[in-house]
Amino acid sequence: MAISPAMSASPPIVRTVAALRAQVGAWRAQGDRIGFTPTMGALHEGHLSLVRLAREHAGKVVASIFVNPTQFGPNEDFDAYPRDEARDAALLAEAGCDLLFAPDVAEMYPPGAATTITVSGVSEPLDGQARPGHFAGVATVVAKLLNQCAPDVAVFGEKDFQQLQVIRRLVRDLDLPVEILGAPTARAEDGLALSSRNAYLTPAERTVAAALNRTLAEAGRRVRAGEAVAAAEAAAVDALLAAGFRQVDYVEIRRPDDLGRLGPSAISGPARILAAAFLGRTRLIDNMAI
Numbered sequence: 001m002a003i004s005p006a007m008s009a010s011p012p013i014v015r016t017v018a019a020l021r022a023q024v025g026a027w028r029a030q031g032d033r034i035g036f037t038p039t040m041g042a043l044h045e046g047h048l049s050l051v052r053l054a055r056e057h058a059g060k061v062v063a064s065i066f067v068n069p070t071q072f073g074p075n076e077d078f079d080a081y082p083r084d085e086a087r088d089a090a091l092l093a094e095a096g097c098d099l100l101f102a103p104d105v106a107e108m109y110p111p112g113a114a115t116t117i118t119v120s121g122v123s124e125p126l127d128g129q130a131r132p133g134h135f136a137g138v139a140t141v142v143a144k145l146l147n148q149c150a151p152d153v154a155v156f157g158e159k160d161f162q163q164l165q166v167i168r169r170l171v172r173d174l175d176l177p178v179e180i181l182g183a184p185t186a187r188a189e190d191g192l193a194l195s196s197r198n199a200y201l202t203p204a205e206r207t208v209a210a211a212l213n214r215t216l217a218e219a220g221r222r223v224r225a226g227e228a229v230a231a232a233e234a235a236a237v238d239a240l241l242a243a244g245f246r247q248v249d250y251v252e253i254r255r256p257d258d259l260g261r262l263g264p265s266a267i268s269g270p271a272r273i274l275a276a277a278f279l280g281r282t283r284l285i286d287n288m289a290i
């Protein structure tokens, strides 16, 4: 369900790294902890829950809106990605955001920018295979945003679970002085994970979309009941195709920390099931602990 802001207030908006650093520096000088929620805009309740979580851990909360071109593949939806800064700013104000950083592409990637961050291992399977270059784009822009804002704590959604683990690895490997918090996935009543891309779904597709969450939960139950991992994954792919998904990129049960493969038989320790599948032209992802 689309949400609309109740009022048209906005947090102050800065568009340059210098202005962001000046405001964050002033807050830090007066003793505030800084929380940060990076986004690409097209905000929904899931994003607002990230802002509220950041609020619980910091005196001042910064959000960013930047549709990052380097994390989109050539045939993906960078141009079509929904953009409505005024609506997003009003929602951020309601959620308790104190400052919006909304740079343009030239501010984030000035002419001559030539550095890309690649996180090996955890970036490679799943979406790393299905969307080559995606996580290098994410890691690079997140490293820049964290360096620009210098928050004490930054919040990312578990909805993008592989992204969250890539960011955790990045922060550890580069000794970035920030605490990374994962926030639980916000869901619609029928279980569909909230996503900016849900706006692309037709009403008929939106009805089918809830099968993604149901199917993952069912596969998790089967594996916990003793079914072999590969059999449960294969049954989930079949169930999604039968429900009306056009293409399934993956349904896989992995170790949660590094997203490495589990053994072939029934599982005993912590595990996460992750999936990506196309409904019409819309690519949906979801995951859950099992």
Ligand code: PAF
Binding pocket: 038, 039, 040, 066, 068, 071, 138, 141, 142, 160, 163
């Ligand atoms: O999850 C997102 O919205 C984006 O991938 C992020 C983390 C803001 C980086 O562009």
